[in-house]
Amino acid sequence: MKKQVYIYKGFERFWHWSQAILILFLAFTGFEVHGSYKFFGYENAAVYHQIAAYSYIVLIIFTIFWHFTTGEWKQYIPTVKNMKAQINYYLLGIFKNAPHPTKKTVLSKLNPLQKLTYLGLKLLVIPVMVTTGLLYIFYRYPQSHRIETINIDSLQAIAFLHTLGAYLLIAFIIMHLYLITTGTTVTSNLKAMLTGYEEIEQDEEKDKEFIKEEINQNN
Amino acid sequence: MGKYFLIVAFLGIEAAVLFNILAPNPENANNLDALKAKYSKVAKKPADHSKFVELNKHFESPSDVTRACISCHNERDKQIMATNHWTWQKTEYMQGKGIVNYGKINAINNFCIAAKGNEGSCAKCHAGFGMGEPGFAFSDSTRVDCIICHDNSETYMKGQDMDGYPDPKVDLAKVAQSVGKPKRSNCGVCHFYGGGGNNVKHGDLEEAMFEPNKELDVHMAVENVNMQCVDCHKTMDHKIKGNLYSVSSMDLNRLSCEECHSATPHKEDIINEHTLKVACQTCHIPTYAKANATKLEWDWSTAGKLNNGEPFEIDDKDGNHTYLSIKGSFKWGKNLEPDYVWFNGTANHYLMGEVIADTTHPVQINTLYGSYDDVNSKITPVKIHRGNQPYDPVNRILITPKLYSDKKGDGAFWQDFDWQKSAEVGMQDNGLPFSGKVGFIKTIAYWPINHMVAPKEESLACTECHSQSNSRLANLGDFYMPARDRSSFIETLGITFIAIVFGGSLIHGGARIISKSKNNKKEE
Numbered sequence: 194m195k196k197q198v199y200i201y202k203g204f205e206r207f208w209h210w211s212q213a214i215l216i217l218f219l220a221f222t223g224f225e226v227h228g229s230y231k232f233f234g235y236e237n238a239a240v241y242h243q244i245a246a247y248s249y250i251v252l253i254i255f256t257i258f259w260h261f262t263t264g265e266w267k268q269y270i271p272t273v274k275n276m277k278a279q280i281n282y283y284l285l286g287i288f289k290n291a292p293h294p295t296k297k298t299v300l301s302k303l304n305p306l307q308k309l310t311y312l313g314l315k316l317l318v319i320p321v322m323v324t325t326g327l328l329y330i331f332y333r334y335p336q337s338h339r340i341e342t343i344n345i346d347s348l349q350a351i352a353f354l355h356t357l358g359a360y361l362l363i364a365f366i367i368m369h370l371y372l373i374t375t376g377t378t379v380t381s382n383l384k385a386m387l388t389g390y391e392e393i394e395q396d397e398e399k400d401k402e403f404i405k406e407e408i409n410q411n412n
Numbered sequence: 413m414g415k416y417f418l419i420v421a422f423l424g425i426e427a428a429v430l431f432n433i434l435a436p437n438p439e440n441a442n443n444l445d446a447l448k449a450k451y452s453k454v455a456k457k458p459a460d461h462s463k464f465v466e467l468n469k470h471f472e473s474p475s476d477v478t479r480a481c482i483s484c485h486n487e488r489d490k491q492i493m494a495t496n497h498w499t500w501q502k503t504e505y506m507q508g509k510g511i512v513n514y515g516k517i518n519a520i521n522n523f524c525i526a527a528k529g530n531e532g533s534c535a536k537c538h539a540g541f542g543m544g545e546p547g548f549a550f551s552d553s554t555r556v557d558c559i560i561c562h563d564n565s566e567t568y569m570k571g572q573d574m575d576g577y578p579d580p581k582v583d584l585a586k587v588a589q590s591v592g593k594p595k596r597s598n599c600g601v602c603h604f605y606g607g608g609g610n611n612v613k614h615g616d617l618e619e620a621m622f623e624p625n626k627e628l629d630v631h632m633a634v635e636n637v638n639m640q641c642v643d644c645h646k647t648m649d650h651k652i653k654g655n656l657y658s659v660s661s662m663d664l665n666r667l668s669c670e671e672c673h674s675a676t677p678h679k680e681d682i683i684n685e686h687t688l689k690v691a692c693q694t695c696h697i698p699t700y701a702k703a704n705a706t707k708l709e710w711d712w713s714t715a716g717k718l719n720n721g722e723p724f725e726i727d728d729k730d731g732n733h734t735y736l737s738i739k740g741s742f743k744w745g746k747n748l749e750p751d752y753v754w755f756n757g758t759a760n761h762y763l764m765g766e767v768i769a770d771t772t773h774p775v776q777i778n779t780l781y782g783s784y785d786d787v788n789s790k791i792t793p794v795k796i797h798r799g800n801q802p803y804d805p806v807n808r809i810l811i812t813p814k815l816y817s818d819k820k821g822d823g824a825f826w827q828d829f830d831w832q833k834s835a836e837v838g839m840q841d842n843g844l845p846f847s848g849k850v851g852f853i854k855t856i857a858y859w860p861i862n863h864m865v866a867p868k869e870e871s872l873a874c875t876e877c878h879s880q881s882n883s884r885l886a887n888l889g890d891f892y893m894p895a896r897d898r899s900s901f902i903e904t905l906g907i908t909f910i911a912i913v914f915g916g917s918l919i920h921g922g923a924r925i926i927s928k929s930k931n932n933k934k935e936e
Contacts, residue, residue: 347891361906
């Protein structure tokens with residue numbers, strides 16, 4: 194039985210969309226600083242990039258708080274369960290109208306590939322971007338002897354890592370934009386992230402089983 | 413309710429962050445108006461020298477004027493005699509050479525090469541009289557020329573080729589009664605004409621700066637604050653602040669913009685951060701030689717051509733000499749973008765008699781030290797002056813030719829046009845060995861650019877340097893600079909990755925559309 198389920202909560206959607214806007218804006222200003230094109234003017238681009246960066250850091254702090262207080266962080270625990278089925282689905286099943294191998298529920302919104310990708314973003318790419326970004330902003334201070342213990346001789350390694358991260362994030366966004374069209378309908382995932390509600394196959398028996406399993410695991 | 417609280421709190425913190433970044437930092441915003449007010453005050457002269465009886469008389473000689481000065485300002489002569497305006501040398505340390513007495517007295521440059529033996533002409537810019545005369549002693553106070561710096565009548569001038577003595581037409585009593593604080597004209601008569609003509613040497617100091625406008629120099633502009641040289645080059649006991657690294661070697665007594673403007677005068681932090689590695693002059697002097705051309709190349713090897721036995725000159729359309737029989741060929745430049753070097757305030761100099769180890773590269777007349785890794789170095793604008801000048805290919809040392817004499821037959825090149833003879837006499841004057849052979853060797857000299865500060869609207873834009881093509885700092889390769897530098901490996905990797913993802917999505921999406929229509933047909 195299909196049912197409208199409230200799957201993405203208010204803060205979650207706010208986080209998702211402000212993060213999307215910030216990352217796109219950071220990329221746009223960032224590549225101007227990189228010298229790829231001219232739009233805002235170099236100085237403006239650098240200043241806006243920095244403002245957006247600080248805003249993003251504040252958002253990240255709130256989001257970490259949200260993840261832990263709501264327990265949502267468990268969504269991202271990686272699993273190999275269904276991994277093969279999910280890969281098979283994207284490579285073959287999707288072309289044969291096969292059903293999604295991973296059932297979306299409020300307690301488990303992500304398929305194993307998503308879990309792995311998002312975890313990679315959260316634990317690797319974004320921390321690297323934030324760290325290199327902060328070093329980028331503050332790197333002159335060590336040389337002015339304000340922080341003697343972290344003397345950075347060159348911006349080069351920092352800048353290279355930051356640029357690489359930017360390319361990875363853009364690749365992620367492209368992949369993400371494509372993969373959200375693979376929901377029940379082409380726009381169902383997009384609608385869900387906008388309104389919070391998604392039409393999901395409800396199997397109450399299964400849900401109950403799942404909840405039991407979760408409780409057992411936590412114990 | 414909780415989520416609204418979270419969102420409101422988030423937006424509150426964002427607003428605080430934005431305010432903190434965007435609000436100008438009042439500490440950084442240096443009060444330009446206060447500085448302008450301070451320096452536009454015209455100081456009243458403490459005494460009217462025309463009323464002193466000591467000066468109301470006929471002066472037989474310029475030394476009599478000096479005596480009159482010293483009769484009241486006793487001990488001042490001794491101060492002047494301790495400065496390099498008088499001694500033409502300083503005792504400084506040079507890397508690899510130790511403690512060296514160095515200055516105009518013994519320097520070799522790639523303009524008129526060396527002063528010794530040519531004082532008749534060169535000593536026009538010595539703060540004294542008769543420096544080249546046989547009886548001259550550096551301990552003789554009466555030889556000090558007080559007036560060259562303190563004349564406020566604008567009528568005093570040194571005579572051409574008179575060994576530092578004033579022009580005979582000068583009314584000594586009049587200038588003695590006019591004395592006061594040095595003006596731009598006092599400094600300019602020597603410092604604007606170094607190298608034997610207007611703006612030949614510096615590029616950023618020239619006769620247009622007697623009365624500059626705002627476009628030429630914001631500080632000295634007559635319609636602005638009308639600052640005088642000594643407003644920045646502050647003087648204590650006749651010791652003037654500021655170094656010129658064509659003759660200076662150490663990071664001592666240096667003058668900097670920060671003394672008035674602080675190290676962080678900009679409203680924007682991001683610009684202030686640049687001051688750690690970039691000298692103020694780099695952005696604020698986008699071009700130099702803005703009014704008249706400056707000399708960029710001097711080739712002595714072509715000197716000596718004569719037209720019917722007579723020396724001649726060739727000028728360009730602006731009246732700059734491009735050839736002089738006495739000096740060779742020149743290249744000039746106007747409205748020039750400076751070259752840029754890392755500079756930490758220490759320098760080295762080619763010393764007389766120093767053996768040139770490598771004759772395949774231009775000889776460094778002076779070397780400015782600095783690098784990105786050195787915390788004391790800043791990117792600094794310079795004028796580069798290239799020479800091709802006489803050297804002894806056997807002893808491998810630069811030649812100090814005898815150039816000036818008031819008569820033929822002394823061996824002076826400007827009279828006799830004989831390199832051999834001029835080298836022989838000149839080397840003897842300086843106590844240097846000479847093999848008898850004269851060759852020519854390329855030389856290079858660096859002149860830091862400090863004047864002709866542009867109005868702030870004309871300061872360098874970011875992309876003048878932060879740019880992949882045509883960066884002004886293209887030659888400073890020892891550090892990473894955003895927009896100028898990138899790793900081709902990372903660029904290729906990143907773009908390939910994006911292309912794969914994008915192409916993959918297109919193919920996968922296309923396949924989905926095709927399979928969907930097939931599946932639909934099957935169902936039908």
